[in-house]
Amino acid sequence: MPIYEYxxxxxxxxxxxxxxxxxxxxxxxxxCEGSVRKVFHAAGIIFxxxxxxxxxxxxxxxxxxxKKEDAPEVKSEKxxxxxxxxxx
Numbered sequence: 001m002p003i004y005e006y007x008x009x010x011x012x013x014x015x016x017x018x019x020x021x022x023x024x025x026x027x028x029x030x031x032c033e034g035s036v037r038k039v040f041h042a043a044g045i046i047f048x049x050x051x052x053x054x055x056x057x058x059x060x061x062x063x064x065x066x067k068k069e070d071a072p073e074v075k076s077e078k079x080x081x082x083x084x085x086x087x088x
Contacts (some may be wrong), residue, residue, distance in 0.1 A: 010034035
């Protein structure tokens with residue numbers, strides 16, 4: 001059976017209760033008998049094994065993705081014909 005953490009909504013007391021995942025126990029705070037809520041925590045992730053590095057997700061050399069970044073930015077300028085400039 002898993003252990004769940006609860007917190008009192010009135011006095012903010014934290015405590016643990018062991019019960020089944022499908023059970024809905026009638027709970028109250030052991031200090032003030034107030035109503036409680038279930039506390040959720042982020043799951044921890046552990047990467048094990050060799051070769052899992054931040055560089056593994058980087059684009060490989062020779063692929064098209066890294067060539068786009070190295071290419072200089074080309075700016076195109078519109079040329080106005082000489083006849084249009086004289087009319088201004």
